[in-house]
Amino acid sequence: MTVTLADVAARAQVSPATVSRVLNGNYPVAAATRERVLRAVDDLDYVLNGPASALAAATSDLVGILVNDIADPFFGIMAAAVQSEIVGPGGRAGGERLAVVCNTGGSPERELTYLTLLQRQRAAAVVLTGGAIEDTAHAAAIAAKLRRLAEAGTRVVLCGRPPVPDADAVALAFDNRGGGRALTDHLLDLGHRRIGYIAGPEERTTTRHRLEGHRAALAARGVPDDAAWTVHGPYDRRSGYEATVELLRREPTLTAVVGANDTVALGACAALREAGLSIPGDVSVAGFDDLPFSVDAVPALTTVRLPLTEAGARAGRIAMGREAAPAGGMAVVQGELMVRGSTGVPRPGADG
Amino acid sequence: MTVTLADVAARAQVSPATVSRVLNGNYPVAAATRERVLRAVDDLDYVLNGPASALAAATSDLVGILVNDIADPFFGIMAAAVQSEIVGPGGRAGGERLAVVCNTGGSPERELTYLTLLQRQRAAAVVLTGGAIEDTAHAAAIAAKLRRLAEAGTRVVLCGRPPVPDADAVALAFDNRGGGRALTDHLLDLGHRRIGYIAGPEERTTTRHRLEGHRAALAARGVPDDAAWTVHGPYDRRSGYEATVELLRREPTLTAVVGANDTVALGACAALREAGLSIPGDVSVAGFDDLPFSVDAVPALTTVRLPLTEAGARAGRIAMGREAAPAGGMAVVQGELMVRGSTGVPRPGADG
DNA sequence: CTCGACGTAGCAAGCGCTTTCTACCCGGGA
DNA sequence: TCCCGGGTAGAAAGCGCTTGCTACGTCGAG
Numbered sequence: 001m002t003v004t005l006a007d008v009a010a011r012a013q014v015s016p017a018t019v020s021r022v023l024n025g026n027y028p029v030a031a032a033t034r035e036r037v038l039r040a041v042d043d044l045d046y047v048l049n050g051p052a053s054a055l056a057a058a059t060s061d062l063v064g065i066l067v068n069d070i071a072d073p074f075f076g077i078m079a080a081a082v083q084s085e086i087v088g089p090g091g092r093a094g095g096e097r098l099a100v101v102c103n104t105g106g107s108p109e110r111e112l113t114y115l116t117l118l119q120r121q122r123a124a125a126v127v128l129t130g131g132a133i134e135d136t137a138h139a140a141a142i143a144a145k146l147r148r149l150a151e152a153g154t155r156v157v158l159c160g161r162p163p164v165p166d167a168d169a170v171a172l173a174f175d176n177r178g179g180g181r182a183l184t185d186h187l188l189d190l191g192h193r194r195i196g197y198i199a200g201p202e203e204r205t206t207t208r209h210r211l212e213g214h215r216a217a218l219a220a221r222g223v224p225d226d227a228a229w230t231v232h233g234p235y236d237r238r239s240g241y242e243a244t245v246e247l248l249r250r251e252p253t254l255t256a257v258v259g260a261n262d263t264v265a266l267g268a269c270a271a272l273r274e275a276g277l278s279i280p281g282d283v284s285v286a287g288f289d290d291l292p293f294s295v296d297a298v299p300a301l302t303t304v305r306l307p308l309t310e311a312g313a314r315a316g317r318i319a320m321g322r323e324a325a326p327a328g329g330m331a332v333v334q335g336e337l338m339v340r341g342s343t344g345v346p347r348p349g350a351d352g
Numbered sequence: 353m354t355v356t357l358a359d360v361a362a363r364a365q366v367s368p369a370t371v372s373r374v375l376n377g378n379y380p381v382a383a384a385t386r387e388r389v390l391r392a393v394d395d396l397d398y399v400l401n402g403p404a405s406a407l408a409a410a411t412s413d414l415v416g417i418l419v420n421d422i423a424d425p426f427f428g429i430m431a432a433a434v435q436s437e438i439v440g441p442g443g444r445a446g447g448e449r450l451a452v453v454c455n456t457g458g459s460p461e462r463e464l465t466y467l468t469l470l471q472r473q474r475a476a477a478v479v480l481t482g483g484a485i486e487d488t489a490h491a492a493a494i495a496a497k498l499r500r501l502a503e504a505g506t507r508v509v510l511c512g513r514p515p516v517p518d519a520d521a522v523a524l525a526f527d528n529r530g531g532g533r534a535l536t537d538h539l540l541d542l543g544h545r546r547i548g549y550i551a552g553p554e555e556r557t558t559t560r561h562r563l564e565g566h567r568a569a570l571a572a573r574g575v576p577d578d579a580a581w582t583v584h585g586p587y588d589r590r591s592g593y594e595a596t597v598e599l600l601r602r603e604p605t606l607t608a609v610v611g612a613n614d615t616v617a618l619g620a621c622a623a624l625r626e627a628g629l630s631i632p633g634d635v636s637v638a639g640f641d642d643l644p645f646s647v648d649a650v651p652a653l654t655t656v657r658l659p660l661t662e663a664g665a666r667a668g669r670i671a672m673g674r675e676a677a678p679a680g681g682m683a684v685v686q687g688e689l690m691v692r693g694s695t696g697v698p699r700p701g702a703d704g
Numbered sequence: 705c706t707c708g709a710c711g712t713a714g715c716a717a718g719c720g721c722t723t724t725c726t727a728c729c730c731g732g733g734a
Numbered sequence: 735t736c737c738c739g740g741g742t743a744g745a746a747a748g749c750g751c752t753t754g755c756t757a758c759g760t761c762g763a764g
Contacts, residue, residue, distance in 0.1 A: 002504065004749095004750060005750065005751060005752095006750080006751095014713075014714085015713065015714045015715075016714090016750090016752090017713075017716095017751095017752080017753075018714075020751065020752060020753085021713090021752090021753090027753090028711065028712065029712075029713085030711085030712065030713090033712080033713080047471050047472050048472050048750095048751085049407070049472065049749085049751070050403070050406075050469075050472040051403040051404070051406035051407040051412060051474060051750085052403070052719090052749070052750035052751045052752090053403075053750080054402075054403035054719095054751090055403040055404045055407050055720065055721085055749090055750080055752090056718080056719055056751040056752040057719085057751075062473075064452075069428075069432070070422070070431050070432050070453065071425055071428035071429045071431075071432045072425075072428065073423055073424075073428070075428075076421075076423035076424065076425070076428050077423045079422050079423075080455055083422075083455050096465055098452075098454070098466070098469040098470075098473065100450075100452030100454060101453045101454075101455070102450070102451070102452060102453075103431070103435050103451075103453070105432070105436075113448055114450075116399060117402075117413075117448060117450045118450075120399050120401065120402040121403065122401070122402065122403060237644055237645070237648065266645065266648050267648070269648070270648050273650075292589055296589065296618050296619070296622050296649075297648075297650075298625075298650040356719095357720060357721060358720080366744085367744045367745075368721075368744090369721095369722080369723080369744060369745080370742085370743060370744075372721065372722060372723085373722090373723090376722080379723090380741065381742075381743085382742065382743090385742080385743080400720090400721085401720050401721070403719090403720085403721095404719070404722090405721055405722075406749095407719090407750065407751085408720075408721040408722040408723080408748080408749055409721075409722055409723090410722090
């Protein structure tokens, strides 16, 4: 029914071993023989049996990329970058690796499930992107799983995610704290003193770090931080919209709103506009990430640019062993403040 | 070193066969025995060897989702929907399927490569999303590959992609032609007569169908269609921007611009604004897809809403055999015209 | 002319699991 | 009491591939 290695061997009049060696190219095979085999492969339209191969060789060519939300360009961009570097050992056709992205939807269970599935497939490498969940039990479970993966020879790389203690994983962490700090410093420099903050989900490292940066900036200037000016919610447009409505209700005199990311900030803009407030005339708005659409917002969004493509590509190379891991197993990737039209000085007299 | 089925069997004092049966749950095992086995699995932290299992059973739990551009929410949303329906046979923990998304980047070779890789892994199902490439040779290669996959028992579903002749694949096609037609009809109704069209890449079915809809609308009203008013480019923001600059150069009196998708339309908006033109006062703009950010554009974008989530979910269910394929192996999914602020009547006197 | 080294190819033993077929045990009907 | 059938568990034969080791020439050096 299906063509096997043995069929190819028979047609090429060689042993299965020889065919295998031609296909894997890691053993000397005479040119004439190789050619005969290749022709037979072609004639028969032979496709290697992945599971059998993985079983015998005790390795597979699967590389997993875990993302929190595949519909979010933040992850899409990183995933694309990681994947662009995941190529085969080179040489022979079909020597490619299968880079697959797994969508956890931000769910701890799904994250663990995918990791197990990848472990089951004896994946060659795994790249985890985006913020981690801070629940102790879950973090421990993840750490244990990563350790086990590493033991089994799977290379583990974290991209845009803080290091995991005791897990043999390379980490490329974004400086979310520094970015958050720079953003709020910018707002403070402009003269804002009453700044609303729309944070992400409570239990995410990303959320916490960005918020800490914000608070550090306030604290450094001695600007009081009213707890009521911070609202948590998911990293989506709707959350930004609703949180802004709520912030405005609590404190109508806010002169600026910072979103945990660009998507949230866009939702905030929509809410402000609907409330009849102009941006940045009445209220300044800032985001985080600098996703492609942010520059097209009206006004263009002030934000912190994260080098998603560069970081993803680097993570991919490390996962493939084509680039050395940074010293200490981790590196911090800096963001860059992008000042654009959505932030400006507060309306004169609005502050006091 | 690694724990195997045999280790579990030894610890549970049963044969490997019994452990396998407990894990697969498709054979009667006494409750007491089952429990003993499960405990051993837990104690040993056993993880099934996927390749070995796939080899012996001649099936795997991999499901592939091919997308053209993972950084584009159009695909991200569909992929997330497909994946949400890809769950295991239910029951036992770990019975999940591995839904993986593969990013072809719009490249024919990569598309074929991924299909081969999935074939090699003996994937349970494959879902191809988005427009197909119209190159004859490539289309034939894809068709042959899909046929072979189907023969090997892999279920093939096309989502947002036209049917492939002679390939045993279920197709859920978007009515791109109808949507394009409705959009341009809307513009014509408003009184526009000089409409620029920013099309996608030439060789894509999506591009062609949407453009055909546009032209059909023009033809139906006897409105002349100047070839210079159509520009092709990739489905990205930059293309929309540059194409608009070019269109304006060729014909400064255009009163409307239609983008092949929302992203392109947003780029067009940026270009128009920079040219000092107001939307829709001077020029109306329309997109296609109705991605989440489109409603937040300023002004909100008139577009054709495609039920990406619904279509993706349905494709996922069909791929899992949980929903019957539509009659004839294909169904057309309709779009819905969303009229918003970016389109309006042309400036009085602008037409004649 | 002989011997060892080198370059190629084949043999065969698994890799870890699934599954068919067989074996066993037990209870109930004849 | 014996036999038969239903319910469980085990033995063993692969699934299709990789790879260590062996075997066979051939060629150059001694």
